[in-house]
Amino acid sequence: MSARTRELLILILVGLITATGFASVYIARQNEISPASLSYAGFFFVLYLIAHVVARFTVPDADSYLLPMAALLTAIGLTEIYRLGPNDALRQGLWVVIGVAAFAGTLIALRHDFRRLESYKYLFGLSALGLLFLPALPKIGHSVNGARLWVRIGSLQFQPGELGKIAMIVFLAAYLHSKQEVLAQGRPKDFGPLLAIWGCAMLVLVATHDLGSALLFFGIFLAILYLATARLLYVGVGLVLFLAGSAGVYETTAHVRDRVTIWLHPWTTQAIPCPGHSILMPRQECASYQLVKSLYSIAAGGFSGTGLGKGTFTLPGGGNLIPDLNTDFIFSALAQELGLVGIAAILLVFMLFTVHGFRIALVAGDGFSKLVCAGLTFGFALQTFIIIGGIVRLIPLTGITLPFISYGGSSVVANFILLAVLMLVSQRANEPA
Amino acid sequence: MNARVRFLALSSLVMLVALIVASTYWQAWAAPDLANKNDNAIRQISEFTIDRGRILAADGTVLARNRVVHTNNRTYYYRRYPLGALTAAAVGYATQNRSRTGLEHSASDYLTGADQSLAGALKQIGDRLLGSTIHGSDIRLSLNLAAQRVAMNALGANCGAAVAIEPSTGRVLELASKPSYNPNDVESHYGRISNIRAACKSASPLVDRATQGLYPPGSSFKIVTAAAALDSGKFTPESIFHDPGYCTEYGQPVKNFADLGRPEVFGTITLFQAFEHSVNSVFCNVGKALEIHPLMDYARRFGFGVKPPIDLPSNSLQASGLYLHGRLLGANEDWRGDPGRVAFGQDKLLVTPLQMAMVAATVANGGVLMRPHLVDKVIRRDGTVDKITPQEIGRAIKPETAAELTQMMEAVVSGGTGTAAQIAGVRVAGKTGTAENGLGRPNTTWFVAFAPADAPRVAVAVVLENQSGTGGTTAAPIAREIMQAILASTANSNS
Numbered sequence: 001m002s003a004r005t006r007e008l009l010i011l012i013l014v015g016l017i018t019a020t021g022f023a024s025v026y027i028a029r030q031n032e033i034s035p036a037s038l039s040y041a042g043f044f045f046v047l048y049l050i051a052h053v054v055a056r057f058t059v060p061d062a063d064s065y066l067l068p069m070a071a072l073l074t075a076i077g078l079t080e081i082y083r084l085g086p087n088d089a090l091r092q093g094l095w096v097v098i099g100v101a102a103f104a105g106t107l108i109a110l111r112h113d114f115r116r117l118e119s120y121k122y123l124f125g126l127s128a129l130g131l132l133f134l135p136a137l138p139k140i141g142h143s144v145n146g147a148r149l150w151v152r153i154g155s156l157q158f159q160p161g162e163l164g165k166i167a168m169i170v171f172l173a174a175y176l177h178s179k180q181e182v183l184a185q186g187r188p189k190d191f192g193p194l195l196a197i198w199g200c201a202m203l204v205l206v207a208t209h210d211l212g213s214a215l216l217f218f219g220i221f222l223a224i225l226y227l228a229t230a231r232l233l234y235v236g237v238g239l240v241l242f243l244a245g246s247a248g249v250y251e252t253t254a255h256v257r258d259r260v261t262i263w264l265h266p267w268t269t270q271a272i273p274c275p276g277h278s279i280l281m282p283r284q285e286c287a288s289y290q291l292v293k294s295l296y297s298i299a300a301g302g303f304s305g306t307g308l309g310k311g312t313f314t315l316p317g318g319g320n321l322i323p324d325l326n327t328d329f330i331f332s333a334l335a336q337e338l339g340l341v342g343i344a345a346i347l348l349v350f351m352l353f354t355v356h357g358f359r360i361a362l363v364a365g366d367g368f369s370k371l372v373c374a375g376l377t378f379g380f381a382l383q384t385f386i387i388i389g390g391i392v393r394l395i396p397l398t399g400i401t402l403p404f405i406s407y408g409g410s411s412v413v414a415n416f417i418l419l420a421v422l423m424l425v426s427q428r429a430n431e432p433a
Numbered sequence: 434m435n436a437r438v439r440f441l442a443l444s445s446l447v448m449l450v451a452l453i454v455a456s457t458y459w460q461a462w463a464a465p466d467l468a469n470k471n472d473n474a475i476r477q478i479s480e481f482t483i484d485r486g487r488i489l490a491a492d493g494t495v496l497a498r499n500r501v502v503h504t505n506n507r508t509y510y511y512r513r514y515p516l517g518a519l520t521a522a523a524v525g526y527a528t529q530n531r532s533r534t535g536l537e538h539s540a541s542d543y544l545t546g547a548d549q550s551l552a553g554a555l556k557q558i559g560d561r562l563l564g565s566t567i568h569g570s571d572i573r574l575s576l577n578l579a580a581q582r583v584a585m586n587a588l589g590a591n592c593g594a595a596v597a598i599e600p601s602t603g604r605v606l607e608l609a610s611k612p613s614y615n616p617n618d619v620e621s622h623y624g625r626i627s628n629i630r631a632a633c634k635s636a637s638p639l640v641d642r643a644t645q646g647l648y649p650p651g652s653s654f655k656i657v658t659a660a661a662a663l664d665s666g667k668f669t670p671e672s673i674f675h676d677p678g679y680c681t682e683y684g685q686p687v688k689n690f691a692d693l694g695r696p697e698v699f700g701t702i703t704l705f706q707a708f709e710h711s712v713n714s715v716f717c718n719v720g721k722a723l724e725i726h727p728l729m730d731y732a733r734r735f736g737f738g739v740k741p742p743i744d745l746p747s748n749s750l751q752a753s754g755l756y757l758h759g760r761l762l763g764a765n766e767d768w769r770g771d772p773g774r775v776a777f778g779q780d781k782l783l784v785t786p787l788q789m790a791m792v793a794a795t796v797a798n799g800g801v802l803m804r805p806h807l808v809d810k811v812i813r814r815d816g817t818v819d820k821i822t823p824q825e826i827g828r829a830i831k832p833e834t835a836a837e838l839t840q841m842m843e844a845v846v847s848g849g850t851g852t853a854a855q856i857a858g859v860r861v862a863g864k865t866g867t868a869e870n871g872l873g874r875p876n877t878t879w880f881v882a883f884a885p886a887d888a889p890r891v892a893v894a895v896v897l898e899n900q901s902g903t904g905g906t907t908a909a910p911i912a913r914e915i916m917q918a919i920l921a922s923t924a925n926s927n928s
Contacts, residue, residue, distance in 0.1 A: 223441055226437060226441075227434060227437050227438065227441065230434075230437060267470075282472075284470075284472055285472060292472070293474070293475075295459060295467060296467055296468075296470070296473045296474070296475050296476070297475060298456070298459045298460060299459050299460060299463060299464040299467035299468060300464075300468070300475045300476065300479075301460055302460055302461070302464050303460065303461060312474075312475045312478050312479055315474065315478065316478065316481065316502070316504050316507070316509045321474055321475065335456065335459075335460065336475075339460065340456060340457060340460040340461060343453075343456050343460070344453050344456070344457075347449055347452055347453050347456070348453075350449055351446055351449045351450075354442070354445050354446065354449065355442065355446070358438055358439075358441065358442035358445070361438045362435050362438055362439070367434065370434055370435075370438060374438050374441055374442075377442075377445070378441050378444075378445055381445035381446075381448060381449060382445070382448065384448075384449065384452070385448040385449065385451070385452060388452045388456075389448075389451070389452060389455070392452065392455035392456055392458075392459055393455070394451060394452070394455050
């Protein structure tokens with residue numbers, strides 16, 4: 001069986017799962033939504049069929065599991081977003097269309113040799129900075145929940161930082177690959193451009209309060225640096241700098257101190273002063289409201305979950321229990337409705353995707369491809385860890401999207417481009433000579 | 434480079450596995466704990482789709498019922514409390530936006546039908562899957578509404594509490610706390626509750642003073658001291674003391690409390706008389722002779738040192754005992770207490786009205802402490818009734834000690850400090866308490882009693898904050914009214 005035929009068979013399986021998901025949401029909430037919405041599953045399947053056909057022509061020998069896994073994750077996300085708010089699902093569906101278009105576009109544009117990206121490394125570095133800096137601009141920049149991450153043009157709004165992440169990984173991989181030998185000698189001047197671009201990125205992220213992305217960029221930077229130079233010393237120095245920097249930021253920024261306090265002590269028995277209000281309240285009803293309500297949601301799922309469409313996310317009056325449920329906190333919605341069984345399955349899909357990404361990096365023929373693939377895959381895993389780890393209180397909570405699942409256009413588009421790059425590298429490695 | 438890629442892959446997988454482990458922790462390990470958090474709206478909302486059982490008084494009067502509301506194609510059952518503030522201290526409230534308190538919290542398993550047998554539980558799972566409404570069970574309380582009304586009226590505008598217990602069973606007959614609040618206001622008129630003012634510094638209407646109000650017991654604690662003195666065999670009611678009007682503690686004289694119209698110096702006096710007239714110097718010497726640890730051990734036999742095992746939420750209960758800077762001292766820290774002062778209920782000693790009612794009930798019950806409880810019966814929708822059986826906590830003192838104490842307490846009411854508690858034709862046993870809160874501050878006054886002394890049917894404890902009088906003049910009349918109400922209604926039901 002050829003790689004693409006296997007991909008098609010798995011996609012059909014994913015289509016069936018998606019149809020089941022939408023059907024169960026429909027059955028649970030049929031007095032609120034129309035049966036026409038069941039067409040989502042069909043629409044979805046056709047969309048991925050198109051992606052499959054493009055892949056068949058451009059990357060016939062590429063890994064056959066990545067596309068179906070991405071499809072499954074977006075389908076799970078779309079089903080849950082649809083269950084939480086059918087109107088948001090329509091917009092998200094549109095973004096998936098754009099994402100698949102970006103996927104196809106990337107495959108077609110780079111089908112001959114994606115490695116020419118390497119020669120545009122500074123362009124990528126600067127555009128990564130530009131994208132990160134966009135939300136800080138007046139007029140089009142826009143802040144949500146105290147973090148200025150959004151760009152709004154007309155009715156369209158997106159987080160350019162997601163695309164910036166991909167550009168930054170390409171830059172880091174290209175730069176470190178071309179300077180691999182000299183960097184290993186450790187001469188400071190060779191690090192100049194690297195530290196300049198990366199340092200600017202970190203500054204922008206910290207200034208815009210985007211701590212999740214700052215952590216993500218930092219992790220990716222250290223990972224690629226380690227891959228390229230084989231010097232664990234750099235990673236060690238980086239970690240020490242990170243800890244020192246964190247301590248500094250902790251001391252100087254109230255925002256960060258609050259995050260850490262919320263992480264360590266989400267519940268208080270006594271009423272304490274509530275930041276931003278003049279009244280005394282227990283912390284779980286004020287600063288850590290979102291985290292605690294989300295933990296209640298996860299716990300309410302238990303082993304097997306309430307079932308799709310049967311979870312409790314709103315008050316009888318209509319108010320939402322958990323803010324940002326369909327973006328940063330979609331994990332807690334899924335955890336309540338699918339339970340531990342469902343969540344473990346989703347995380348296994350994330351693991352499988354990660355394994356396949358790294359496997360492509362292993363078999364890739366050249367250093368640049370290895371660095372790009374490993375960097376992108378590590379970024380994918382680290383981003384998943386940062387957001388879910390924050391929700392389940394492994395680490396302090398920082399707002400960042402869950403790859404492929406969260407509501408949000410730029411995240412979906414960026415992850416489809418990531419997928420396309422992985423498949424391009426895979427194609428080159430698997431191609432019969 | 435491949436070795437490094439493998440290392441990175443391994444690190445990534447470790448991170449993702451950590452997420453599965455953490456999710457397992459929250460969804461399997463911590464889930465029951467989180468479900469019981471009182472700000473967990475998910476659990477509460479799903480419980481609002483349950484047709485919650487009613488809460489009934491002993492005579493069947495409805496104290497809590499449902500108001501059915503249909504919104505967004507779902508049926509919700511909101512709570513109404515027809516009697517308002519009257520039984521708020523025991524019943525509590527169940528709302529969506531705020532936490533739940535009282536029996537609405539602690540008896541929720543009965544009210545939502547979650548306590549049932551396996552077959553019942555399976556049926557409930559079936560109902561949940563099919564989306565049909567789950568029906569909870571009614572609970573009938575031991576509360577005697579007539580006595581509850583009398584107690585709430587008698588407390589009047591004071592800040593204070595009154596608890597009455599049936600000594601032989603531990604059934605709580607009346608649980609009153611003032612100022613009170615209307616539980617119907619909690620959901621949407623919370624401002625009305627925060628505006629409640631009262632004759633004490635912090636009105637705190639939501640605090641159930643009967644179960645979580647901590648007060649110095651004053652002389653009412655002499656019941657425990659006398660119990661220890663007699664039960665340990667170190668003293669008899671006829672033990673002779675010389676009262677110079679004070680007792681020397683660490684070189685400092687501890688003066689007698691000047692009861693109105695009584696001499697301050699009694700001279701040669703028996704333990705019996707010292708109890709009758711509440712002579713502090715005698716009890717100070719008794720305490721010193723007993724030593725602090727054995728004295729507190731006796732207190733623990735009456736239930737001190739732990740939260741009383743009553744069927745109310747644990748967070749609305751307080752343990753009685755020695756407190757230092759707001760912290761309850763364990764048995765290993767008894768030495769921090771001053772035996773002479775603790776013996777007459779001062780120093781670091783703080784108690785709840787419920788605990789003092791338990792002390793009186795234990796003496797009344799021949800020395801055996803019963804578990805106090807409010808829920809009498811669980812009435813299921815299929816008509817079956819589960820009666821809650823009284824439980825014995827243990828024997829605190831010998832029956833002979835209890836009999837001697839009863840005589841001493843009777844003397845308090847017949848001719849001592851508690852004459853205001855006399856009921857015509859009924860032998861009443863009691864003990865007054867007037868605790869000082871420091872120079873120039875008003876007193877906390879107590880009356881702890883049971884009746885009839887020969888065949889007790891009710892034990893009661895009354896506490897009042899900010900009093901200028903004594904326990905004998907302020908609290909004793911209230912205790913009398915409550916006991917009368919209970920004796921009258923039990924006499925009716927017996928005939």
